[in-house]
Amino acid sequence: MLGDRWSLLIIRDLMVRGYRTFKEFQQAGEGIATNILADRLQKLINVDIISTEQVPGDRRSIHYRLTEKGIDLAPVLLDLLIWGARHEETSAPGAVINQLEANRESVLAETRRRWKDRDLTPLIPKFQKENEL
Amino acid sequence: MLGDRWSLLIIRDLMVRGYRTFKEFQQAGEGIATNILADRLQKLINVDIISTEQVPGDRRSIHYRLTEKGIDLAPVLLDLLIWGARHEETSAPGAVINQLEANRESVLAETRRRWKDRDLTPLIPKFQKENEL
């Protein structure tokens, strides 16, 4: 399931960037085609990594959200981020990475807290992985 | 680079199972086609995650080995294993997983030690992830 080009990026956007809607993923800059995006979202739902919710006040829109199983991927994503940074496949500044690495546990706790509280502020001020995570 | 069906499995086999040769990967049970295997190995070499060495005493054979960058993926793989186990996509017994989780740091240290020393004994007595890691 995670063995494709887009799924982990979607999960990352949900987890650390606070993205929720189809449109946000689509415009995320990575350039995923809408048919593929729809397909990946559905597959992630099928394996219970994400779920959907109605948006109160706009019946066109849907909010995607990580499930418990989905948020449990946080350690993986964090390690991948750190790895990418260490080996320079990221645009995250070195200092930020060192912080993340030194405070692994609290970063993970904060990530989970944000999820629970539906806090949509980006976890850190934007980082990107060039080619794949 | 890691966003495909096979690359992480190859890395895992190198890291925790002690596989080294083309043939070992091919027979690993996951059923990768030889053309794809050759392609993935080459791509992993290109991004400096693995490297090759001559086998002394058999000039037909080649040993693949993780680079420093490759072994640095250990935390990612370990977390992915733990995640898969927690959400039942693994055949690793629960007790083993709990051990891995509780001793994360020492497991990682041991993994790195095995790599340095070229210790080929499997890290734990075989575990598999059903569909993708």
Next chain:
DNA sequence: AACAATCACTTGCAACTTGCAAGCAATTAA
């Protein structure tokens, strides 16, 4: 009320990637 815009998708199709089976060169084993 009528019309335009927005949102989350679908559809059609060409281009690329994968998987399967067979084959091959260079050794090494019998």
Next chain:
DNA sequence: TTAATTGCTTGCAAGTTGCAAGTGATTGTT
């Protein structure tokens, strides 16, 4: 000398991806 082994490569059918252009159900604007 012949057979087997190792690490690939090749050809081709089948599957997946990406692009562009819709579509239907709202919601916003005049």
